[in-house]
Amino acid sequence: MQKTEVSKKIKISFELNNRKINMDVKPSSLLLDILRDELGMKGTKPGCNEGECGACTVLINGNAINSCLYLAVNANGKEITTIEGLVKNDGTLDHVQKAIIDNGAVQCGFCTSGMIMSIKSIENYYLSQNNNVKNKKKPNKEEIKKWLEGNLCRCTGYIKIIDAAEKVLINEE
Amino acid sequence: MLKKRKLNIIGTPVPKHDGKIRVSGQAVYGHDINLTGMLYGAILRTEHPSAIIEKIDISEALKLEGVECIITADDIDVNNISYKRDHPILKKGEVNCIRDEIAAVAATSKEVAQNAIKLIRVEYKIRKGIYDPIEALEESSPQINKFISGKYKNKNTAEVFKYSHGNIEEEKKKSIVNVSRRFTLPRVTHACMGTSNITAHFDKLSGKLVLYSSTQVPFLYQRDMAHALKMNPSDIRIIQPVIGGGFGSKLDMYPFEPICALLSIKTGKPVQIIYSRQEEFIASPTRQPMIIDIACGADKDGNFTYRDIKIIKDNGAYTSWGATTPFVIMQAFSSLYQVKACKFEATAVYTNNVFAGSFRGYGNPQATFALERIIDLLADKLKISKAEIRLKNANYKNEITGQGLHYETCGHIECLEKVISESNFYNKKNTENGRFRKGIGLASMLHVGGGAKIYRSDGCGTTLKIDPYGYCTIITGSNEIGQGSETVLAMIASEELGIELSKIKVINTDTDIKPWDVGVHASRTSFVAGNSLLGAINILKDKLNNKAKQLLNTENSDFIYQNGMIAIENANEALALDKVVREMHFSEPSELAIASYFYEPLSQFQNKEFKGNVSGTYAFASQAIEVKVDTYTGNIEITNVHTAQDVGKVLNPLLLDGQIHGGILQGIGYAISEEMIYEEGKLLNPNFHNYKLLTASDVPNIHFYPIETNDKQGPYGAKGVGEAPLIPTAAAIANAVCDALDIEVLELPLTPERVLKAINFKK
Known part of the structure; x- marks a missing residue:
């Protein structure tokens, strides 16, 4: 061989x-x-x-x-x-990035890129699930926590990150 | 017309000033630096925690293509490093702990550097190491660290701290209950998400060294580096990239940093060293493991009478700043709750374990754990409520403690009352007898809230300027390590100068530019750097006011600064701030809109007996934590954390929450999941799979109640907040678990295995 x-x-x-x-x-x-x-x-x-x-x-x-x-x-x-x-060409941030800032979910920021990408993947998952569906499904808080288990953060205690994810995934239309 | 207002920005939830770069991947961490011609460094560490080095053979490694330089102890002319200068940068003749550095390589790629390391042959003669500090203190034990002066009788004693106040024998006589215990606290680590890193660039032409370093204390680091390398400190420039987590881990300088500098000096090229995660676990500092023997008493009314404490700290093979944690530990024992007499002795002992460093809380989580456990045991013996005994003995405003700490403001009683009422503490009696048991525990903490005068100065410098377009630049000695100091400083400048936040820049990363500061530690940055900035603002405003008076032709200098304008209250005429600055610059007598100020807190050095008012102010916090324990699996679920903290004044509720939440999660990790497991000096769990950090799923409900005591020393009344939230957490959790299960807890972390053992022991 x-x-x-x-x-x-x-x-x-x-x-x-x-x-x-x-x-x-x-x-x-x-x-x-x-x-x-x-x-x-x-x-x-x-x-x-x-x-x-x-x-x-x-x-x-x-x-x-x-x-x-x-x-x-x-x-x-x-x-x-x-x-x-x-980040859009004109410098506008994605709504997940914006929610992370507005909710105080970034401290040292080393985990932040990964956290944001994980939240984006939850969003993408529900977008695909909700394609052409009338009653749009949304994750609940416990599900969001479960999705984010694979992303460690040593600064924030996760609460503000979960808040930001909730805002984007549950509260925003 | 401008009208005076109460605070405009201070106290509001302003998002992080530097948030955009941190959420968009634009922030440059040490890992992201790539200089032209840069080499990659790697370090060979020992395979054995205690051994004689018989031979180092680098010949095969040198033959590898791409290897530019290999250094061992024989190739360098340097001084020892560390707090006691007992730590050789590269080890010669012997190794004494598993992180010991033997040789270092600089190569053209990471892979070549790693491969070269593997080709270095070291012959060892393995010795029996000493991993138990009590064994190290025995007469028959050999001396581990050969670089100490022999100040102490025992050859493995690194440092001893002794303190006392009151008459302990008298107080013992007055006591109707006495409790003594031995508590053992584990070794845990910072686990910063960004691993340790440094990039060094030595310029042969100028003889100057630039270090891109994530130190928390750049000016002390510059001095330490110069001492190590036998250079002039001013020839060393420290530039701080964005830091991927600090928590005290970057208070000391470690061997990899001068090693990287030496590789750059030898090759004349930039060199970068970045730790792998495994290396981070093995070769970055840890919290002090401690054995705490504590005896306490109370009189018939439940008043605390005495505390008698002896601590053995496992120093590891070398001495870091962490050896000085007794400065803080003794405060908890002497001054948290009122106590008439206190005797304290802490001994740091050399062992062949890795050396412990400084970690958020600086010894206080260990001390508070022991003290708050004992308070519950005293209450049990006295048959009084665990809330009542704490309220009865709580600290109070204007108290001067036995150690000389002066609480000009003190929210201890309010903090306790708040968490007791919000948690419904008195009605949370554990009545269940099934598989799951619920419990609640209380604990408080005392910590410095206005810096800590342990260096010659605890000060911070600021240079402030306003440009001709009305933009403001704050050049501050203090550092941003993620905690939000840039944001708080920008808010203060905006509040005082009426300049919008987007026009304020904070420069804080370069020792060639910024004025001196002692560094990020002791929860001091908002307090000390905030006061320093306020001092500079006052000077600058005097200059601006003078010009404004001249331009408005008035004698009144009671100006209001708002929305980029300057005016006397209710006056018709207002001046644009940028115009005033231009008039200062460009009309005679011309002057810059620039001011500098150095702030030194009104604190004292402690005397040889460790007495004195060491901080500008003091922070207090209390926590009531509820747990639910599974008696089948030993698993602890933290259900509710009620935390009240005397923060002086809330400067920014959004960032404050972040400090509280993050601290509490670290405290929960310390209590139930985190532990570095060593066997004969070797770390068995150097990875996130086996070293259990909490995840998003482990987050309890955290109910935070800020208590505002408005300390006149602090900026707008604020106190330091950063370390406090994690300090009482492990103690409150242990008390809650004891409440739930009626067991003894003598060590941390409360892993399922330990919980089940304690339950079985009780049976």
Whole structure:
């Protein structure tokens, strides 16, 4: 059997924050490292590199994943959104980002990108569930907490983050 | 027409001034710095907590392509670091704890640096380590740290603190109840979400060193770094990127920081070191583990008579600022609740464990745990209510304690009354006998609220300027570490100068620019930096007022500053602030709209007996915490936390809530889930999977009642708030669990295993 060449790069293409990217990556490269070191998306944070803290959460096709556990080659053909992709061209923040600020849900901010991406993924989940449905479903507070279990924060005690998520996911129309 | 108003912005929920960059991925943390030509550093640590280093062979590592520099202790000319200068930057001849640094590499990529580390061969002669501080104190134990002067009789004693007030023997005679216990407190860690990091850039041409460092104390750090590297402090510039969590962990300088500087000095290139999460667990500081022996008494009326305390602190192999936690610990014992006599002795003991550092609360959570547990036991013996005994002995306004702390304001009684009534404490009797048992526990805390004078100065400098367009720049010595100090300072400037928040900038990250400050610790920043800013504002307003008087041709200088305008109250004519500044700059005699002020709190150094009024003011808090315990699994659910805190004055309720919630969650973690598990000096759980931080699902209902006592020393009456919320939490939870189960709790954390053991022990 032929030995697999681990250092040989593989061509992949994907959409990053609505922009087409073509690049060569090593089969062993992690999406987190590619995003931060090669594509300059430093808003995605390295917190533990073992999928426990959620600081590196990004969206792949709208779903939250830990980019520290995700091989970059698997991003081929997919849509990736990072925290930078949520800010509109005119500098307007996404409503989740705004809710985080307004609810006092950011202190040191190291977990914040991942938290925001996780809240976005909850929003996306309910958007897809509610597509063409009359009585729109909404998560309750306990469900929101459960969704956010994978994102650790050492500063805020989570309460303001949950408040911000509730505001966007439950209270806003 | 302008009219005088009460406070306009102070007291309102202003969102974080620097919020936008922190929610959009634009904030630059140390991890995000990438300088041209930058190398990546990595550190080889020992495999054994106690061993002789017989040989270090770097030859194979040096051959690796991309390795630019490898250093060991033999390659560097440096001084020891740490509070007692007992800590070599790279270890020579022996290692004494599992985080010990043996060699460091700088390479062109992270991977090469890590691979080079693996190629360094070290031969050890393994010794038997000493991991129990009581064993370390035995005569037969060998000396662990060879760099201490021998000030103490016992060779493994790092530091001893002794304090007393009152006549303890007399008070013992008056006591009708006496309780004594030994409490054991665990090792926990900060677990900042951003791991430790530094980027060093030495410029060979100028001989100057720039450090991008997440220290909490940049000016002390600059001095410590200069001492370590034998440089002039002013040749070292500290730039602080955004910090991914502090909580006291960045109060000391650690070996990786001068190591990174040395790699940059040797290579002449920028070098960056970033800890992995595992490295963060192994090689960043911890809270002090303590063994607390405490004996207390009360008289027939329930008055506290005496406290006799002996503490052994596991110092680890080296001494950090954390060894000075008894400054704070003894305050809790001498001055939280009234007590007629107190005798206190704390000994920090060298062991082959990792060294403990400073952590939010600075020894106070440990002390408060022991004290508040004992108070419940005293109440049980006296057969009086746990609320009554606390109210009877609570601290009061204008009290001067045995240690000389002067409570010019004191919300202790109000805090207790508030949580007792809001939690319905008297009616929460545990009557259930099934699987789930409910309980409620009370605890209070005392902490410095106006800085702590333990350095030569506890001051903070501010330079303030207004530009010709009416924008204001605050250059402050204090740092933002996520707690919100930038926001509070911007609010103060906006309040006083009538400039809208979007036109206020805060500059606070560069020691070459900002005036001196002792650093972020002791819950001091809003108090000290706030007062410093108010001082600068007063000076600047005098200048602006003089120009305004001249322009308005008036002798009256009672100006109001609002909405970018300056005017005498009710006068028809108002001046635009920017115009006044332009007139100052550009008309004779010309002058800048700039002012500097250095604020030093009105606190005292304590004398050799540790007596004196060490802080500008004091903060108090009480918590009543309700728990529900599953007697089958030992699991504790925290259902309600009622917390009242004497904050002096609420400056910003939104940010204040954040400090309270975050502190309480850290306190709950300390009480029930967090523990670093060591076996023979090696950490068994260096990851988030096995070191249990609480998650969003663990959040209880937190009911917060701020108590405003309006201390005249504080900015607008405010006191420091940051550390207080976590200090009484573990104590209140332990009291609640004891209430629920009628058990003894002698150690933390109250993991399910420990709870079940205690239940079985009772049977």
